Amino acid sequence: MAEAVLSAHGLCKSFGAVQATHDVSIDVRPGEIHAVIGPNGAGKSTLIAQLCGSMASDAGRVELLGRDVTHDTVRRRAQAGLARTFQISALAMEDTVLQNAMLGALGAAGRPWRFLRPALGDQDLRDRAEAALERVGLQDVRAARVAALSHGQRRQLEVALALTLSPKAFIMDEPMAGLGGEGSKLLTDLLSALRADAPILLVEHDMDAVFTLADRISVLVYGQIIETGTVDQIRRSPAVRDAYLGEGA
Ligand SMILES: Nc1ncnc2c1ncn2[C@@H]1O[C@H](COP(=O)(O)OP(=O)(O)OP(=O)(O)O)[C@@H](O)[C@H]1O
Ligand SMILES: [Mg+2]
16 A cells, blocks of 8 residues: 555544544545545534644644644645645736746745736746646636636636645645536546646535545544545445435435
8 A cells, every 4th residue: 555645643623512523534645536525514624724734633643745744834734745725715816827826836825926026037937837837727828817717717727826836735625616517527637637746635515526536535424534435435335325425325
């Protein structure tokens, strides 16, 4: 078994009497998309926050490439290669696609472009930004303002921003949210290819996308993982049917 790129062991987080996550262990291995599904309030966002470092855990450990990052800040985990997308859009709407990608490559996404204008002339930065745009299929619109992009293209751009930093693992929170059929299809294809660049931990409510993309699925219910397995194993799991997928599954 390949060594995990990202792993968590025994993560716990309580809010008063609510155990949002309870003894959660999960890992993401090279080349895979590992999806986390579960009903509303199951603890998915809490788990993501614990993995990324935006929320301190009550107990447990997080490792990135075998290194303990449990007490590292969000920024340090990001510098170590953990790329989180789709939570808060860091895109600058009035700037061009290429400018946004260059900000990403600078590690400065979300900061106003005008403060970084001198970086425009940096060829290495521009090359990295162009390569990332090409990877996600946005090279033809690189001169367009982000405000003029479709919702789906903005998601593609967010992936490009993450890619400029050569991440070791992606964490994605509901990338399909708000996308129409066409946009979902494009993003599904992109994520499918992206797992070869870096494995993806994917939290997603769109079950079509999950069942299409996931190499493994973990099912989180009331803060605990009740099952981890392949798509087929999860579809057939009585525990998952009872707890989550329900009669309609
Ligand atoms: N900051 C907070 N303060 C208090 N309770 C919280 C906080 N964040 C989450 N919770 C509670 O923890 C539990 C898990 O919430 P979480 O947001 O992690 O679930 P989720 O699986 O992401 O749900 P959804 O599918 O609706 O996004 C819920 O009962 C929620 O009300
Ligand atoms: Mg959530």
